[in-house]
Amino acid sequence: MRRPSCIDGPRRSGYPLGSPLAKRPFVSETNPAPTTPLSRLDRLWLTEAIRLREEHAGPLEDTEANRRANAAGGDLAQRIQARALWLAQRDGQVQALQHWRQGARLAGLLLVLLALVSGAGLAFAALGDGQRPVNLFWALGSLLGLHLLTLLGWALSFSLGGSASVVGRLWLWLSGKLARDAQAAHLAPALLLMLQRRGLTRWGLGVIVHGAWLLALGSALVVLLLLLATRRYGFVWETTILGSDAFVFLTQALGALPALLGFSLPDAETIRTSSSVLAEEGARQAWSGWLLGVTFTYGLLPRLLLGLLCLWRWLQGQSRLGLDLGLPGYSLLRERLQPTSERLGVCDAAPVELVQSQGGSLTDEGQGALLVAIELDDRRPWPPALPKGVGDAGVLDSREQRLRLLDQLGRFPPARLAVACDPRRSPDRGTLALIGELARSAAQTRVWLLPAPPGEALDSQRLDDWHQALARLDLPHAQGAPMNWLETGHD
Incomplete structure (x- = not known):
């Protein structure tokens, strides 16, 4: 039987749930660290530029940006600036x-x-x-x-x-x-x-x-x-x-x-x-x-x-410069960045200009090891036998499970994360974006391309598509089980 997605993976992976670890910054191609520190004027300037861009070209894909801005806290103006800065770093502004x-x-x-x-x-x-x-x-x-x-x-x-x-x-x-x-x-x-x-x-x-x-x-x-x-x-x-x-x-x-x-x-x-x-x-x-x-x-x-x-x-x-929160572009962000209630199951329309998914990693070391799977077939037995100290985060099937795990990883990032995927499925844009976001929440990440069930064979063309997609994410992948790497940190 498949074990459902759980939230106590960090406890089994070796670091306590009550740990006061702060959320660590990360460096990736989608969120590179600025080469020079941004002044207050620069942050306000970039925020206004993002507002103008969204007015002219439509809303940007900002799910991760909103989540990180909400996790950072602060008033609405600070969250709008955090969101805009993340988008500006991702999109090259x-x-x-x-x-x-x-x-x-x-x-x-x-x-x-x-x-x-x-x-x-x-x-x-x-x-x-x-x-x-x-x-x-x-x-x-x-x-x-x-x-x-x-x-x-x-x-x-x-x-x-x-x-x-x-x-x-x-x-x-x-x-x-x-x-x-x-x-x-x-x-x-x-x-x-x-x-x-x-x-x-x-x-x-x-x-x-x-x-x-x-x-x-x-x-x-x-x-x-x-x-x-x-x-x-x-x-x-x-x-x-x-x-x-x-x-x-x-x-x-x-x-x-x-x-x-x-x-x-x-x-x-x-x-x-x-x-x-x-x-x-x-x-x-x-x-x-x-x-x-x-x-x-x-x-x-x-x-x-x-x-x-x-x-x-x-x-x-x-010294008196600030955001005009009465502008329509900022008013629309209030419900997303300071929601009065959480709305589930709402998906935004695909943007006109697609954002290329990218991988990344934390700049600091995390703690413990974690295994997570994405959209596995119900007939596949899961989880496999795990070494001592390796946590199981279950199988991510729904948006709520993904957001819950990402929020948990943001507070307690693991040192090693293995992401199991079924290569019989196509590497669609949503799956690759999730893999990239998971990778940016761990110090080291590997993708485990699961073998085909007995009596079935993998499609070589689809497997090649997975290899190319993971190469673009700059993430290592393996056909065999990465249990030794999860347990010890090396092969």
Whole structure:
């Protein structure tokens, strides 16, 4: 007679039912350990990406993910994050996030190089080659004109509650293009949606925008200083309809604030006589200091202060980030992750995109040994004679038996697990998924392909299908009984 599936296998396998062993992490191809630890922002980001993916492509196959999230405990938000992280690890979105970050760093490096080259170009355009006198206000317009226009545009967009930024959007676009990962399609939209709900998008993009301009203007100032230190420039102002008093007023108004910071300010007489090129060394030095001071005060300094403000608000806002549990995608998970009652016998429809079953193993050693069978014929006598210390988990026929055993193995994982299968049955997707999940709950796993009953022969083609399927799971299998291995750990 066949013995029914039981729940006291661990007691017979050598470790107590009351053992306070915590559930151990596992490593497999379907749930690889992240190569780098994920920050709180990364976990929220991946959770939002999984929500968007399920909205666009339909619900994912998440039976094991939900079971592990429920076993981990915590409130609903923590369980949703645990479920999403497991799915992201299984489906490759954790690796896609790492690829996206690499693309983001490369895009940031390209923007840094562009900013440095652009700043140097502004300085060369402002001063020229030194063969002609420098028109002061044309030089000032070359250095600060585009900066002031983009700063005005950013302030206008900010006041209207938007986050439009050419530099920021360029960085996001480049990050996605350089990631080159199909699984990263939902990462950028998920990040923007998550940040917009807390109003952090404009602060995050503001850090990028002001940081880029800070580099550009810093590069312009350095090149400007080098050119003024190594070349001889003459400075003039030119006009047709304005008088010299207008230039005196404008020059002193612009130079008043830089003068407070220690930069030179030409006197009124020097300004009036600068309608033609001056040969006096003092006048050239005064105009050089004025040009550097105005560029620093009205160019680099505002970008530095605004960049620090955006960075402060960004860091402050990150601590308030969280999941919006009112979203439909999260509300639907409440019953599965915090059920008010357990519903049995409900099977989800097959997903549009099938997930390849994979094997795996625990990273830590378990205790004892266990034998379990999957869907055996009633006419086959079971269990066989077991060595001392080897537990019998019975035959798994129903979904309830499978979930009960998986929950037990999650709390008391065995060191060695033998899974007996009848190779006369086809290795269907559900059976392979169960074998892979059992393997991920034990330190070592072997699959026992049972011999045919007397008078029958195994189908060689079906047996070959089993061998190929178990090879994809990366699990060892044997035709003979693995009793010696279960008892001693070796053949």
